[in-house]
Amino acid sequence: MSDLQKRLQMALDAAHMAIWDSRLVNGQVIDGTVSWSARGAALLGLEERALTQPFRSFLDCVHADDRDKVINVLQDGVRRRDGYALQYRVVWPDDSEHWLAAKAQVFMDGGGQPERTLGIIWDVTEHMAREIMIAERKELAEVTLSSIGDGVMTTDPQGKTRYLNRVAEQLTGWSNDMAQGQDIQDTLSLLDEHTGQAPEHVAIKCLRLRQAIGMSTHTLLLTREGRRIAIEESAAPIWSRDGDILGAVVVFRDVSHERKLSQELSWQATHDMLTGLLNRREFEHLVAGALHTAKQDGHVHALLYLDLDQFKVINDTCGHGAGDVLLQLLAKMLQGRMRDSDILARLGGDELGVLLPHCPLDHARQIGEQLRQAVREFRFAWDERSFELGVSIGIVEISQDSKSMSELLSAADQACYLAKEQGRNRLHVYQEADVMLAQRHGEMLWISRLNEAFTHDYFRLYAMPIVHLRDRPEYHDEVLIRIRNGKGDLILPGTFIPAAERYDMMLSIDRWVIRAVCQHIQSVRDSLPPLEAMAESRRRAPALYSVNLSGMSLADTGLHDYITGQFVQYAVAPEQICFEITETAVIANLPQAQVFMHKLKALGCRFSLDDFGSGFSSFGYLRALPVDYLKIDGVFVRDIASNAVNRAMVKAINEVGHVMGLKTVAEYVENDATLAIIRELGIDYAQGYAVGGLRPLTAGVD
Structure with missing residues (x-):
């Protein structure tokens, strides 16, 4: 060698x-x-x-x-x-x-x-072993550190506890040293919030299925000291380079505040916020359930529809504050006169509903009379004045022969109407013959009044300003309709709109408003000198008018052509018109509403979703609708200064709206305190007496 x-x-x-x-x-x-x-x-x-x-x-x-x-x-x-x-x-x-x-x-x-x-x-065996060990430790450290703001625990492949971070120690009551080698079911003891039982542990499930387990929303952590904390937890497997499971990492956080808020929001979804009674939506759900048991099991129940007789007088003479207090006092008083199984709800305004489970008609009549008498004996004092009240009550039986929930409510409403017609402060039990009688009375009363308004041009338009809160100069009004009858009385829409909806006259009213607004825009333009008219036509932000559309109009296939015809006839720029539609109307006519809105949107019209937040599927529909403005339901805005839940609701709606590129409008901004809060929350527009009152829409005046 x-x-x-x-x-x-x-x-x-x-x-x-x-x-x-x-x-x-x-x-x-x-x-x-x-x-x-x-x-x-x-x-x-x-x-x-x-x-x-x-x-x-x-x-x-x-x-x-x-x-x-x-x-x-x-x-x-x-x-x-x-x-x-x-x-x-x-x-x-x-x-x-x-x-x-x-x-x-x-x-x-x-x-x-x-x-x-x-x-x-x-x-290179030793070198590779070190690399593998380093890689495993790096992966474990990265998963743990990335979740350091929450509680983090890791296990070995058998579900024995390996590690707790500081937050996990604080939440569970276990120290890292104490927990080493203990079963994860013991160191992170979990219960189902609804059953109180221990479900399959998220870490054990993760190891068994060899996959990540998503966030749970109904878990309680039972701490070492025995306290129960609402948490959300998830788990993910920790893999070796060879594809073997090294253990699991569990991430969890304290959601006590969020869950309490969610429960409060859930309560608000089913209750009237003023009186604390069930709301119409939940009441209808319970009536539907009672109808189901009647048909399936042969049970008999009763439905009462109550309408206060003197409520409007108190509201008009003492103000809405007095009316609110009256409703609260009556709700408390009536609940005290009913059985524990009876259900009292506020259906709207001064209308109440009572569901009497397992109650024959004769007994229901006795309970109704007791309620009528209790209201009659009630005295309401306000500003050194005392008021007597009355109540008209309609009663309908819920039995195997009853048809549908909506027909039951309609029947109770008709029976209540007839109790009023017969002199008020009395009961009326619904009978089949009442339908034709109620319809005949209704048609005679309302069709004639509304037709008279069309014939004699009694309809009047009023404007309520929608004010930008960032000092941007804009002219934006919501257009509202009233009736000034032959006696000079001003009739509010809450009085005649329900009747117009019931007797299919909303299409005509909506078209009248659209035409009248277009005529008004033309009158404003024609009143200006030529140079000012030219400047107005070229103004970057022309006056914007919000026009309310009913659910019936959304389903009217001819309305689009009518609107474009009015634009042409009165030379109105589509950009000057914003159509306001309610969330409820859109959901009820979703396919037609989408087509209608997209067509007018293409012309330049804008759309505002009114009373947003009154439904709890709201956000899901927003993606499918070409909406420009989101009007937050006034029920959340009105007492935002004193109600933390409502404030959180308004904040959430505003933030989601902005993420989706929409402008937000707060309704019912009635005082400076409310105005200051919605400014602070970053809402774009306000509407209410704190920023501008109602005014007549006068021809030639913008």
Whole structure:
């Protein structure tokens, strides 16, 4: 052996490296042979002596998962004729796994074709073990640290506790040292909020299914001290590089405040906020349930519809504050006169509903009379004045013969109407013959009054300003309709709109308003001198008028053509008209509403969604509607200064609206305190007496 060879061998020995020599057959690695130095054979776990073997025999020593990689890397190096480098595992005869690293060059024969590869090989088992361990620790640390703001716990593959971060220690009452090796079910004890039972633990489920488990929304944490904390928790598996599960990481956080707020919002969804009684939506749900038991099981129930007789007088003479107090006092008084199983609800305004479960009609009549007498004996004092009240009550039986929930409510309403017609402050039990009688009375009363308003032009338009809160000069009014009858009385829409809806006259009223607004815009333009009229037409932000549309009009296939016809006739720019529609009307006519809105939107009209928040599926529909403005339901705005839940609701609606690119409007802004809060919340517009009162819409005056 020459000095050069000796020096090379010494260097290889010092570096714990060996030579390997791969001979090719027709340029193919797989068909060739491999020659090893004695040290190289030892790296394969074989006897330490020089060895030449078929390449396929060498592959038998390679880990089954790495064989394709070895062949592909070597063959690719031969193809490129510039060598290769790779790391792979070999399995010794004793089944132990070892990592080898190899690096080689390609040598050519006299014809310039690849003949052999010659290179070095060495053991990197310890190095790879350290890399794997570092990678596992890094992954575990990254998952833990990324969740450090919440409680974080990790387990081993058997669900034994490995680690708690500081927040987890505080929430569970377990220290990191105490929890080591304990079952995760003990250190993170979880209960179902509704049943009080322990569900399958999120960490155990994660380990069993070998997948992440999403956030739960009804879990309680039972601390080491026995306290119960509302939490949301999730879990994810921790994987090794080989695809083995090293354990699970559980992330959880205290949501006591959020869950309490959610429960309050859920309560608000089913209750009237003024009186604390059930609201109409929940009452209708309960009536539907009573109807179901009547049809399925033959039970008999009763439904009462109450309308206060003197409420409007008190409201008009003493103000809405007095009316609100009266309703609260009456609600409390009436509940005290009813059975525990009876259900009292506020259906709207001064209308109440009572559901009497398992109550025959005769008994229902007795209860109704007791309620009537209680209201009659009630005295309401306000500002040194005392008021007597009366109540008209309609009663309808819920039995197997009843048809539908809506027909039951309609029947109770008709019976109440007839009680009023017969002199007020009395009961009327619904009978089939009442339908025609009520319809005849209603048609005679309302159809004639509304037709008279059309014939004699009694309708009047009023404007309520919508004011931008960022000092941007805009002219934006909501247009409201009233009736000024022949006696000079001003009739509010709450009086005649329900009747118009019942007797299909809303289409005519909506069209009258659209035409009248277009005429008004033309009158304003015609009243200006020519130069001012030209300047007005070129103003970047022309006056904007919000026109309310009913649900019936949304389903009117001819309304689009009527609107465009009015625009043409009165030379109105579509950009000057914003149509206000309620969330309820849109949902009831969603397909037609989408088509109608998209057509007018294409012309330049704008749309405002009114009373937003009164329904709890609201946000889902927003994506499907081309809305520009979101008017937050005044029931949330009115007492925002004193109600934290309403403030949170308004804040949430405003933020979601802004994320979706919509402008927000707060309704019922009645005082400076409310105005200051909605400014602080970043709402774009305000409407209410704190920023501007109602005014007649006068021809020629903008």
